[in-house]
Amino acid sequence: MKKIFLLPIMLVFVLSACDVLDVEPYHSIPGEDAIESRADVESAITGTYSALQAAGYYGRNFLVAGDLSADNLTWTGTTAGYNQMDNNSILADNVIVEGTWSAIYRMINRANHTIAKIPQVDELSDEEANAYLAELKFLRALAHFDLVRLFGPVPIRTEPATEDEDDLNVPRRPYAEVYLQVHDDLDFAEAYLRTSVEQGLASRAAVQALRARVSLFEHAITGQDVQLNTAAAEATAVIEDYGLELVPFETLFADGGNSESIFEVDFYEQARNRLAEYFFPTSLSGRREFSPTETLYERYAEHDVRRDLSIALDGDNHYAIKYNDIETGTDNVYVMRLAEMYLIRAEAYALLGESLDQARADVNMVLERAGLDPIETTDPGQLLDIIHETRQKEFAFEGHRWFDLVRSGRAVEELDGLDEECYTRFPIPLGELLTNFHDEMYQNDCY
16 A cells, blocks of 8 residues: 655654563653644654554554454464463453553643644644644544553543553543543544545544444443444445545555555554564565464455455465564555445445345345345345455454454354353453543453
């Protein structure tokens, strides 16, 4: 995918080291460098975007968790924390999970720090200030959503963290409150964000795509049709209003921009990821920390173009190839792309039991792009089964599978070694429990 070079990052926002064992405190406080000008604001926003690149977030571990905890990847390396994910036997002191919690809250804190300073920058017009705030609130919404779908109820952070004891000791908030905060931030972002889709940057299309995804997850908790209607409407807007289109699967993970991308994380040589290194076999200078499962490989039809564009063979061993720049680590990471919007709309309609011809057509858009025959059924139950199977193969190694199984209630049924629903939420990191003394900071059941 095409690389873009954002504005230089302020020293206060320098990223932590990439190794899985490098875990900064979750309550790390940004420096008090002044944000006094437009350039300072833009640099601080760039620093917030850069937090997505962290090894604990979309730089690797959050992404990997979505497949390794499910049935798309299996542990074949040396890092014990990944083994716990693979076996669904995660301990509260798992350093990888702790690093993910830390990385996401670090991004939230960067956003909050800059949000608090923008009103004090005199040279900004109200329109400019709101546009900057919209980017930050989109990123904050994404972060809170990623937290709640991984850990369940979590602390909501909308102010910069301080060293004050009361600020460090914060409660977990119920699902409804976390989702309300996500929607509030998305509403603001939609009102003021750019309408053009620009690679690596938030846009109105990204807001609506995220709201479509959020609504589908929220429906899994509330069971209310209103969320399904929202998911379908927001997905429709993304499909129809921004000139996006599916591209040949062969080009999706090739260098160069494409019209399917809605929002992605940019990596370049000065801010690289190590995804290819962790996926590739040792014969190709990789670590082979995790590998595609035989089950996943066999679920692809032989003529499904996605199989050999997602998985390769090294002798008898499979390895993932969606991320393949092992030398410089410049593979970008999709957060949202258009194929998901077709499948979200199809799933919402199937769950509602309406517009089933459209649901079938949406699924066929994705299947035909993969070189597969179109489906003919409009039976809601059959459609849902096909949609879930299609999502697994379409988004393999993009971090969706675990969350799809959990929200659809299929995790315990389909995953070996996962015997109780309570294990479908990751444990709150032990370090958080040892430093956060609020009465409503508690561990998830089963841990």
